[in-house]
Amino acid sequence: MTDQGMFGARGTGDTSGYGGLVRSAASTGSSERPYGSYFDEVADDLERAYPLFSEAIERVVVDRGELTLHVKREKLVEVSMILRDTLKFEMCMGVSGVHYPADSGRELHAVYPLLSITNNRRIRLEVSVPDSDSHIPSLVEVWAGNNWHERETFDMFGIIFDGHPGLTRILMPDDWQGHPQRKDYSLGGIPVEYKGATTPPPSERRSYK
Amino acid sequence: MTTFDPYAPSRDTTEGTVYSVTGQDWDSLVQEIGSTKEERVVVNMGPQHPSTHGVLRLVLELEGETVTEARCGIGYLHTGIEKNMEYRNWTQGTTFVTRMDYLGPLFNETAYCLAVEKLLGITEDVPERATVIRVMMMELNRISSHMVALGTGALELGAISPMFFAFREREIVLDIFEMISGLRMNMAYVRPGGVQQDLPADAIPKIRDAVKLMRKNFKDNTTLLVGNSIWMKRTQGIGYLDLAGCTTLGITGPVLRSTGLPWDLRKVQPYCGYENYDFDVITADTCDVYGRFLIRMNELEQSLRIVEQALDKLEKLEGAPVMVADKKIAWPAQLAVSGDGMGNSLDHIREIMGSSMESLIHHFKLVTEGFHVPAGQAYVAIESARGELGAQVVSDGGTRPYRMHFREPSFNNLQATSAMSEGGMIADIIGAVASIDPVMGGVDR
Amino acid sequence: MGLEEKIPSGFLLTTVEKLAGYMRKNSLWPATFGLACCAIEMMAVGSAAKYDISRFGMEVFRASPRQADLMIVAGRVSNKMAPVLRQIYDQMAAPKWVIAMGACASSGGMFNNYAIVQGVDHVVPVDIYLPGCPPRPEMLLDAILKLHEKIYDEKLGSNRADIIKEVELAAMNAKPTIEMKGLLA
Numbered sequence: 001m002t003d004q005g006m007f008g009a010r011g012t013g014d015t016s017g018y019g020g021l022v023r024s025a026a027s028t029g030s031s032e033r034p035y036g037s038y039f040d041e042v043a044d045d046l047e048r049a050y051p052l053f054s055e056a057i058e059r060v061v062v063d064r065g066e067l068t069l070h071v072k073r074e075k076l077v078e079v080s081m082i083l084r085d086t087l088k089f090e091m092c093m094g095v096s097g098v099h100y101p102a103d104s105g106r107e108l109h110a111v112y113p114l115l116s117i118t119n120n121r122r123i124r125l126e127v128s129v130p131d132s133d134s135h136i137p138s139l140v141e142v143w144a145g146n147n148w149h150e151r152e153t154f155d156m157f158g159i160i161f162d163g164h165p166g167l168t169r170i171l172m173p174d175d176w177q178g179h180p181q182r183k184d185y186s187l188g189g190i191p192v193e194y195k196g197a198t199t200p201p202p203s204e205r206r207s208y209k
Numbered sequence: 210m211t212t213f214d215p216y217a218p219s220r221d222t223t224e225g226t227v228y229s230v231t232g233q234d235w236d237s238l239v240q241e242i243g244s245t246k247e248e249r250v251v252v253n254m255g256p257q258h259p260s261t262h263g264v265l266r267l268v269l270e271l272e273g274e275t276v277t278e279a280r281c282g283i284g285y286l287h288t289g290i291e292k293n294m295e296y297r298n299w300t301q302g303t304t305f306v307t308r309m310d311y312l313g314p315l316f317n318e319t320a321y322c323l324a325v326e327k328l329l330g331i332t333e334d335v336p337e338r339a340t341v342i343r344v345m346m347m348e349l350n351r352i353s354s355h356m357v358a359l360g361t362g363a364l365e366l367g368a369i370s371p372m373f374f375a376f377r378e379r380e381i382v383l384d385i386f387e388m389i390s391g392l393r394m395n396m397a398y399v400r401p402g403g404v405q406q407d408l409p410a411d412a413i414p415k416i417r418d419a420v421k422l423m424r425k426n427f428k429d430n431t432t433l434l435v436g437n438s439i440w441m442k443r444t445q446g447i448g449y450l451d452l453a454g455c456t457t458l459g460i461t462g463p464v465l466r467s468t469g470l471p472w473d474l475r476k477v478q479p480y481c482g483y484e485n486y487d488f489d490v491i492t493a494d495t496c497d498v499y500g501r502f503l504i505r506m507n508e509l510e511q512s513l514r515i516v517e518q519a520l521d522k523l524e525k526l527e528g529a530p531v532m533v534a535d536k537k538i539a540w541p542a543q544l545a546v547s548g549d550g551m552g553n554s555l556d557h558i559r560e561i562m563g564s565s566m567e568s569l570i571h572h573f574k575l576v577t578e579g580f581h582v583p584a585g586q587a588y589v590a591i592e593s594a595r596g597e598l599g600a601q602v603v604s605d606g607g608t609r610p611y612r613m614h615f616r617e618p619s620f621n622n623l624q625a626t627s628a629m630s631e632g633g634m635i636a637d638i639i640g641a642v643a644s645i646d647p648v649m650g651g652v653d654r
Numbered sequence: 655m656g657l658e659e660k661i662p663s664g665f666l667l668t669t670v671e672k673l674a675g676y677m678r679k680n681s682l683w684p685a686t687f688g689l690a691c692c693a694i695e696m697m698a699v700g701s702a703a704k705y706d707i708s709r710f711g712m713e714v715f716r717a718s719p720r721q722a723d724l725m726i727v728a729g730r731v732s733n734k735m736a737p738v739l740r741q742i743y744d745q746m747a748a749p750k751w752v753i754a755m756g757a758c759a760s761s762g763g764m765f766n767n768y769a770i771v772q773g774v775d776h777v778v779p780v781d782i783y784l785p786g787c788p789p790r791p792e793m794l795l796d797a798i799l800k801l802h803e804k805i806y807d808e809k810l811g812s813n814r815a816d817i818i819k820e821v822e823l824a825a826m827n828a829k830p831t832i833e834m835k836g837l838l839a
Contacts, residue, residue: 063585064327090456096601096614113588113599120477124588145459145621171284171653173734180768181292188768195836201766202296256738259686259717264735285735286690289769311691376703394691394788650690
């Protein structure tokens with residue numbers, strides 16, 4: 001932030017906003033040990049309890065005081081059970097999906113924040129799946145509270161959770177087509193009519209990056 | 210369609226499959242259930258119902274008066290706030306986020322602003338006066354939210370006077386909000402970097418008087434309900450959910466504290482300087498509706514204690530800034546009330562038009578484009594009136610959020626309805642849902 | 655009115671329309687249709703704590719639409735809720751009126767997106783639009799008083815048929831907003 005200057009043009013230099021909203025993918029990259037604070041303990045405990053650690057965990061990212069473990073979807077249930085039983089992460093704060101269309105092959109991410117009441121710790125699990133095969137094993141048997149969260153992530157992003165007891169739409173009407181919070185789904189607003197002119201909806205206005 | 214789904218039968222038309230979800234399919238539903246030869250009735254306590262705390266749909270399978278299955282239908286208030294925020298400034302996000310959990314707008318705003326500040330890296334730079342004001346407003350919001358919970362909970366169980374008392378107290382708090390921020394509800398007062406404007410000159414004595422008045426008024430509700438044998442019969446032993454149930458369902462807030470576990474994020478993972486305030490975490494160990502009711506009543510007193518301590522701190526911090534010092538992030542406007550209402554103060558206009566070119570540039574760029582937030586993701590959790598409110602923010606380095614997700618406590622807590630009500634009677638569901646205190650705006654977002 | 659002063663006391667002269675209007679406006683019972691934030695302000699109005707609606711005889715918010723006259727749509731109406739809204743409106747017995755309370759009910763408000771119906775008049779006919787986000791309780795009372803005046807002036811019988819014809823003709827010939835000239839034209 002300090003190198004670049006807060007304001008000013010980036011990329012093509014077009015500040016008029018007529019180019020529309022342009023999105024870029026988030027940064028990827030792993031963090032080096034030592035991670036700092038309790039993250040090293042968590043990583044060590046997990047490695048000890050789960051010998052296949054390096055196969056299952058693709059990446060460990062420590063950013064802004066938070067630990068994110070990128071897990072492969074095949075090993076997700078095993079890792080979650082170990083985290084819940086051995087490392088005492090009793091509560092899962094839900095699932096949220098993120099759609100990175102620019103990141104081909106890993107477009108849909110599901111993020112699980114975990115909380116340990118016994119040790120007063122927080123970490124995050126992240127699973128990436130491609131658009132063409134957006135299946136993730138369901139964690140309802142590990143943490144029952146994920147039931148509705150997985151339904152919501154399915155409803156909003158189209159990620160299908162295998163093994164979910166009843167994966168249906170929860171927020172949109174039952175016969176809705178499409179998954180609204182994906183980046184390729186338009187916001188769906190209508191132009192606002194005034195006397196003699198209209199204002200376009202927020203997704204079609206001039207927008208800065 | 211070869212499989213028959215009694216809850217959403219469909220038929221194929223020339224325009225594709227059409228589902229019938231208006232509820233006029235009960236004939237086929239009753240036929241299906243009737244063939245099982247049991248006295249089971251499926252009742253729909255639909256989205257419009259006086260006792261369902263907002264637009265919540267409860268589908269109950271009853272055997273006489275006993276509930277054998279209870280399922281929640283939500284989504285009737287889904288507003289697409291999270292997607293809408295992807296097309297707005299980081300600062301404009303406050304106005305959207307405030308309307309999610311509409312009984313605790315300041316909690317939503319603070320969680321969002323803390324997450325944005327974490328991404329910006331300015332958590333240490335937010336001035337202390339702003340943090341203390343945030344704490345004070347959040348605790349006042351907790352009082353007003355608990356008042357609605359108590360009032361409507363009592364109303365749904367048949368007691369009407371507590372609602373009047375509760376809303377009277379709420380009016381006192383809303384008057385304070387109006388004096389400080391200009392609006393009673395949905396104020397968009399907390400912004401990334403601080404708060405929108407400082408307290409007016411005579412705010413602190415007025416708030417002290419209000420605190421004294423509220424302390425006196427809370428006794429009305431307490432004498433009416435605590436120890437009242439009718440109330441206790443309606444609420445004791447109802448809506449039982451123990452610690453194992455709470456942790457597996459991810460339930461936090463008064464429901465978790467009614468199991469005896471003193472888990473309050475203000476104490477265990479303090480934010481906004483909560484470690485400097487002296488207050489108690491209220492728990493109960495009965496795991497039922499009565500315990501949660503007592504927790505909420507006692508949390509009111511604790512909130513008043515925090516407000517008084519915050520007022521003492523504010524008196525010492527007179528004149529301090531309320532917005533972060535970095536002019537490239539701080540919301541530029543100083544607001545003042547003039548002839549045509551509240552708007553940019555004339556001093557500020559004089560400064561940006563007359564003396565400082567830099568201020569003009571900052572004002573222009575911040576209002577039109579907004580500030581850039583470095584890429585990354587952050588999750589910040591605060592203790593709202595209903596439980597743990599988490600804001601998950603993903604940024605791609607731009608002026609608009611890339612993805613904004615709220616982990617609302619009511620969304621998780623409502624999943625407990627089935628566990629709490631199956632096996633009980635219909636009238637007990639009302640009590641159980643009232644004790645969860647869901648706010649459908651937060652559930653559906 | 656002059657005739658009443660000349661006759662010895664005990665007479666009041668009025669028209670059937672005015673009498674019916676007077677009776678209807680003074681005992682209007684709202685239906686509970688609180689959806690979101692505006693519902694909380696509506697509860698503040700109905701709770702007799704500071705903004706008392708029972709001085710107009712309206713504190714009985716009937717849950718059953720059959721017993722209600724007025725539907726105050728308070729809050730944002732999502733696409734999932736719209737059929738429910740229409741069904742409740744249909745279940746109400748005539749005469750019935752609708753107040754669209756708040757910006758979201760009047761026009762979709764700040765939520766111009768896939769999930770919210772852009773104005774509840776896409777679903778039910780609205781009599782009074784009340785802006786605000788949320789409107790203050792006093793604003794809701796003002797809207798209700800304006801509705802009272804509207805109800806008082808409603809015509810019956812053949813007068814009503816005439817008025818309906820007039821209103822429809824005006825609506826058919828009305829210019830859409832986008833063709834109107836604003837202040838700068």
